[in-house]
Amino acid sequence: MTAVIDVRGLNKNFGRVRALDNLDLTLDAGEVHGFLGPNGAGKSTTIRVLLGLLRADSGTVRLFGEDPWERAVGLHGRLAYVPGDVNLWPKITGGEAIDLFASLRGGVNPKRKADLLERFDLDPTKKTRSYSKGNRQKVALVAALASDVELLVLDEPTSGLDPLMELVFQQCIREAKDQGRTVLLSSHILAEVESLCDKVTIIRQGHAVQTGTLAELRHLSRTAVVVICDGEATSVASLTGVHDVHQDGDRVLFTVDDDALPAAMAHLLPLGIRSFTSTPPTLEELFVHHYGNGVRAAAGVEES
Amino acid sequence: MNAHTLAAPPVASRVQHHGGNELTGTAGLLRFALRRDRIRIPAWALGIGSLVGYFGAVVPLAYPDQAALQTRAEIMKDPAGALLAGPGYGLDNYSLGTMIANEILGMAAVASALMSVFLVIRHTRAEEESGRAELIRAGRVGRFAPLTAALATLLVANAAVFLVLSAAMLANSLAVADSLAIAAGVGLVGVAFGAVGAVTAQLTEHARPASGMAGAVVGLAYILRGIGDSQQLGGSTLSWLSPIGWAQQTRAFFDLRWWPLLLCVALAAVLAPVAYILAGRRDLGAGLLPARPGRASATRFFVHPAGLRLRMERGSIISWCAGLFIFALLTGSLGEAIVASFEAQPEMAAILGMATTGDVLRGALAAFLKYFAMAVAVYAVISVNRLGKEESEGRTGAVLSTKVSRQGWIASALLVTVPASALLLAVSGLGLGLGALSTAGGESVVGEFTAAGLAFLPLVLCFAGAAVLAYGLHSGTWWVWVLVVASLVVGLYGPALNMPDAVLDAEPFGLVPAVPSVELDPVPLLWMSAAAVVLTAAGTAAFRRRDLEA
Ligand SMILES: Nc1ncnc2c1ncn2[C@@H]1O[C@H](COP(=O)(O)OP(=O)(O)OP(=O)(O)O)[C@@H](O)[C@H]1O
Numbered sequence: 118m119t120a121v122i123d124v125r126g127l128n129k130n131f132g133r134v135r136a137l138d139n140l141d142l143t144l145d146a147g148e149v150h151g152f153l154g155p156n157g158a159g160k161s162t163t164i165r166v167l168l169g170l171l172r173a174d175s176g177t178v179r180l181f182g183e184d185p186w187e188r189a190v191g192l193h194g195r196l197a198y199v200p201g202d203v204n205l206w207p208k209i210t211g212g213e214a215i216d217l218f219a220s221l222r223g224g225v226n227p228k229r230k231a232d233l234l235e236r237f238d239l240d241p242t243k244k245t246r247s248y249s250k251g252n253r254q255k256v257a258l259v260a261a262l263a264s265d266v267e268l269l270v271l272d273e274p275t276s277g278l279d280p281l282m283e284l285v286f287q288q289c290i291r292e293a294k295d296q297g298r299t300v301l302l303s304s305h306i307l308a309e310v311e312s313l314c315d316k317v318t319i320i321r322q323g324h325a326v327q328t329g330t331l332a333e334l335r336h337l338s339r340t341a342v343v344v345i346c347d348g349e350a351t352s353v354a355s356l357t358g359v360h361d362v363h364q365d366g367d368r369v370l371f372t373v374d375d376d377a378l379p380a381a382m383a384h385l386l387p388l389g390i391r392s393f394t395s396t397p398p399t400l401e402e403l404f405v406h407h408y409g410n411g412v413r414a415a416a417g418v419e420e421s
Numbered sequence: 422m423n424a425h426t427l428a429a430p431p432v433a434s435r436v437q438h439h440g441g442n443e444l445t446g447t448a449g450l451l452r453f454a455l456r457r458d459r460i461r462i463p464a465w466a467l468g469i470g471s472l473v474g475y476f477g478a479v480v481p482l483a484y485p486d487q488a489a490l491q492t493r494a495e496i497m498k499d500p501a502g503a504l505l506a507g508p509g510y511g512l513d514n515y516s517l518g519t520m521i522a523n524e525i526l527g528m529a530a531v532a533s534a535l536m537s538v539f540l541v542i543r544h545t546r547a548e549e550e551s552g553r554a555e556l557i558r559a560g561r562v563g564r565f566a567p568l569t570a571a572l573a574t575l576l577v578a579n580a581a582v583f584l585v586l587s588a589a590m591l592a593n594s595l596a597v598a599d600s601l602a603i604a605a606g607v608g609l610v611g612v613a614f615g616a617v618g619a620v621t622a623q624l625t626e627h628a629r630p631a632s633g634m635a636g637a638v639v640g641l642a643y644i645l646r647g648i649g650d651s652q653q654l655g656g657s658t659l660s661w662l663s664p665i666g667w668a669q670q671t672r673a674f675f676d677l678r679w680w681p682l683l684l685c686v687a688l689a690a691v692l693a694p695v696a697y698i699l700a701g702r703r704d705l706g707a708g709l710l711p712a713r714p715g716r717a718s719a720t721r722f723f724v725h726p727a728g729l730r731l732r733m734e735r736g737s738i739i740s741w742c743a744g745l746f747i748f749a750l751l752t753g754s755l756g757e758a759i760v761a762s763f764e765a766q767p768e769m770a771a772i773l774g775m776a777t778t779g780d781v782l783r784g785a786l787a788a789f790l791k792y793f794a795m796a797v798a799v800y801a802v803i804s805v806n807r808l809g810k811e812e813s814e815g816r817t818g819a820v821l822s823t824k825v826s827r828q829g830w831i832a833s834a835l836l837v838t839v840p841a842s843a844l845l846l847a848v849s850g851l852g853l854g855l856g857a858l859s860t861a862g863g864e865s866v867v868g869e870f871t872a873a874g875l876a877f878l879p880l881v882l883c884f885a886g887a888a889v890l891a892y893g894l895h896s897g898t899w900w901v902w903v904l905v906v907a908s909l910v911v912g913l914y915g916p917a918l919n920m921p922d923a924v925l926d927a928e929p930f931g932l933v934p935a936v937p938s939v940e941l942d943p944v945p946l947l948w949m950s951a952a953a954v955v956l957t958a959a960g961t962a963a964f965r966r967r968d969l970e971a
């Protein structure tokens with residue numbers, strides 16, 4: 118089965134600015150894929166290339182196995198796009214804007230539109246000029262989610278949504294996933310990515326520095342352990358893969374590489390564990406790690 | 422939640438969705454564009470049609486017999502008349518028809534050209550600039566669909582102009598074929614310049630310079646045919662370099678020929694593919710030139726709101742300066758010819774509303790200076806109206822949330838508009854003076870006219886003040902434009918059409934002393950200055966009282 122999105126060695130320059138630098142990105146059908154990176158990393162640029170709005174300088178870009186620059190129209194019937202900043206025409210209503218976008222994709226499911234309007238609590242009879250930022254965003258979201266498409270391309274789709282609407286959005290994405298749709302979700306909201314995405318790609322300066330499932334990414338980072346033992350727990354420091362050991366009262370704290378965790382447990386067990394907590398790295402820690410230090414990140418395991 | 426009642430995954434629809442080409446979605450976009458323009462297109466068409474309708478109603482009153490018509494024809498034989506009007510076919514037997522063909526066709530063609538430029542750019546580059554085109558193009562919409570829909574809208578709009586104009590002419594019982602030729606000429610000039618707009622829309626990242634470039638081409642076309650027509654009766658080679666000239670070369674109501682209109686069609690047929698080629702090669706939202714990195718930090722000058730304003734308006738001020746200067750230089754250089762014809766026929770000057778006593782050259786040029794002041798008034802209103810655009814696009818709130826006060830914000834706008842208006846007036850006078858210097862006049866004429874240009878500043882600032890008031894009241898800018906256009910129409914056509922004295926006397930540009938041909942009387946200028954101050958203050962006060970829109 119061909120991947121829904123398959124990008125290899127993609128380069129894109131804007132004049133002298135190198136926006137994308139040998140970018141790779143693969144999405145299989147039915148996958149919800151988080152697309153993360155610091156501001157200016159090239160997420161939106163990648164998405165615009167995927168939509169055939171920008172022309173790649175070099176590299177291969179395949180959407181459903183076809184070139185989006187050449188076959189944009191046919192492909193657009195199979196996807197829906199939501200940008201992070203939605204600008205609408207003044208003097209038309211939100212409902213009209215939704216119908217316009219949906220009809221440009223080949224039609225809207227009226228029942229689903231009504232359902233989504235209700236869930237997103239959006240009044241479609243208001244003129245777009247009077248919409249708040251969040252409500253403009255909802256217009257694009259409803260139009261995208263109400264369309265019968267296989268792929269959702271979402272570029273910071275929830276910017277400006279309130280927390281309640283954020284939950285509605287997450288529920289909608291889960292439903293989309295249950296229906297077998299594929300989702301590319303660029304986002305700065307880590308909790309959203311953590312709760313929705315099967316896989317994540319982190320890009321930095323136009324290059325993918327990490328790709329994998331969240332578990333795989335965690336694997337690359339260390340688990341933090343706090344333990345209280347009868348014996349001298351600081352002795353774990355002698356094991357390879359154990360770092361930053363220090364004592365705080367009767368608690369011993371250290372971090373451990375994922376694959377050294379069993380050995381550390383085996384070492385601690387005979388010492389009489391009274392309390393043990395291990396905290397896998399949060400997504401946030403992963404990001405600080407990857408966003409903040411490109412050199413270390415690039416030295417890590419590359420995408421499969 | 423009723424997620425499970427939702428439609429099944431749409432894999433089955435894949436086949437039906439497949440395919441499509443570069444034009445897919447054009448019909449939908451066209452419908453949408455027509456809907457958005459449902460007021461604008463009829464308004465332009467009626468506006469252009471009413472120009473002719475009005476002319477048809479007034480000419481029989483102003484020129485009751487053939488002798489009266491012939492006095493007007495004499496003016497049009499003159500280089501100055503030809504410069505402003507047309508090539509002058511049928512002057513020996515002037516009639517309403519030949520008059521419309523010679524004098525109104527050019528103006529109507531400029532109007533339809535501007536309508537077309539704005540229309541095409543509004544539906545192409547402006548949509549890209551706003552980011553809406555991205556959402557549209559992410560749908561099943563081909564690369565060329567937005568451009569095609571814009572060009573189709575262009576055809577619809579010019580067809581509307583054609584129909585209304587034909588109706589207006591036929592209502593005046595003019596010959597059918599010639600009437601249709603004039604209406605078709607106006608519509609096809611619109612189509613040709615719409616194609617120019619389609620090309621310039623591909624060149625720049627922003628809509629405004631794209632409109633500016635295409636608008637400059639319209640102006641150039643008018644000047645080219647003006648010079649060409651003033652060189653010889655029936656036009657010279659230069660007239661044939663201009664699409665507006667082509668429409669006038671149909672010789673309607675004199676010796677009708679249709680083929681010059683094919684040149685308009687041919688121009689559009691050449692330019693449209695260029696626009697398509699450029700559109701097909703570039704990224705959405707991109708211009709032709711790649712973006713260059715700019716300054717990392719602002720200059721001290723730029724961080725002041727007026728500096729920001731000047732930065733945003735710099736390009737347009739330079740374009741206005743260049744355009745007015747060139748036109749003024751050309752007009753001034755015709756001074757000698759104008760003087761010669763006025764000396765032969767003193768009654769002509771009176772009909773043009775020009776002084777007949779004293780220095781005829783200075784009198785004629787002073788009257789022309791009035792036309793330039795009208796253009797500067799248009800600039801001043803556009804410049805102030807930028808405040809409204811800033812606000813509706815949501816940038817004003819960010820500025821007003823800083824230490825900048827509301828009156829400070831308006832003042833910073835005027836800090837650009839006022840000196841720029843003064844500059845444009847001075848440049849117009851300078852151009853006229855320099856042009857006249859090369860033919861007649863003596864050296865003092867340069868300084869005199871530069872200063873004379875500035876005499877119009879209080880009046881121009883009254884229009885700017887009206888625009889400030891419109892902004893402050895949030896009333897919409899239409900009534901300011903009504904004032905501007907009414908003043909222009911009365912000022913340009915009033916004397917020729919024997920409008921009532923009360924109307925002529927109220928025409929503001931005529932109230933400004935026509936220095937240097939007459940003594941400078943400071944009283945009207947003081948009144949105008951006071952009016953400008955009152956309007957601006959009222960506008961500022963109103964702005965301080967109202968809600969910010971966005
Ligand atoms: N039209 C353009 N012209 C010039 N440079 C551009 C253009 N579009 C994007 N860039 C540059 O390309 C780089 C990638 O931008 P992009 O918008 O893809 O980032 P992003 O990852 O989406 O960031 P954010 O998280 O802030 O949305 C940036 O350095 C940006 O300045």
Ligand SMILES: [Mg+2]
Pocket residue numbers: 160161162272
């Ligand atoms: Mg982005």
